[in-house]
Amino acid sequence: MKLLYFAWLRGKLGKATEELSPPPGVGTVGQLLDWLETLGPAYKSALADRRVVKVAVNLEYVGAEHPVAPGDEVALFPPVTGG
């Protein structure tokens, strides 16, 4: 699974992208975020306030119940501020 991080999430995690293989049982976006939090203090801090962590799976905005699968591109980012 390809993870992408943008804006201050990228800053807090210290990387823009990584390949991860979540364990069996991680089947939704919510479960993925819960698992990411166990990877270390940087993840725990970055994902602490879920209200400001938006998720896109394969370029589409999704909610916590959306399924995730091994080949997916999953992007985590704060609320957008363009324009």
Place this chain on the structure above:
Amino acid sequence: MIRVQEADFDIGRELAGLTEGRRDIGGLACFVGLVRDMLRQPEAGEETVTAMTLEHYPGMTEKRLAEIEAEARARWPLQASLIIHRVGRLLPGERIVLVATASSHRQAALESCQFLIDWLKTQAPFWKLEETSSGAHWVAARESDDQAAERWRRS
């Protein structure tokens, strides 16, 4: 048409290009967003913005902008539309975004132009990093932007 680019754009040339050779366009509306040097939060005092860096999610940005443009063209009878959004480091006074819409009549052009910028602000994956005298910080999303977008939502 959608363009995401580092380079500046020429407003006059872009608007002229939209209507060139057309005889069915009666109204052309546009919005241009610029980098301003004033901080959003009044409590920040006298601090000013010295530069702003626009980051985006290549691939999703273009896809989302095309979807927003298609939504505008489904809602209003438009003869032409254009969204140009810049990325990279910009200085105060520089142009960030151009939205333009053309229709037979002014109402469709004006309304769809406002719709496009309101939706773009809350849905297209761009993020602003402001540089100030006290350092760089990511701009937080504003509730007023969400409210502006919300009034275009159809129940």
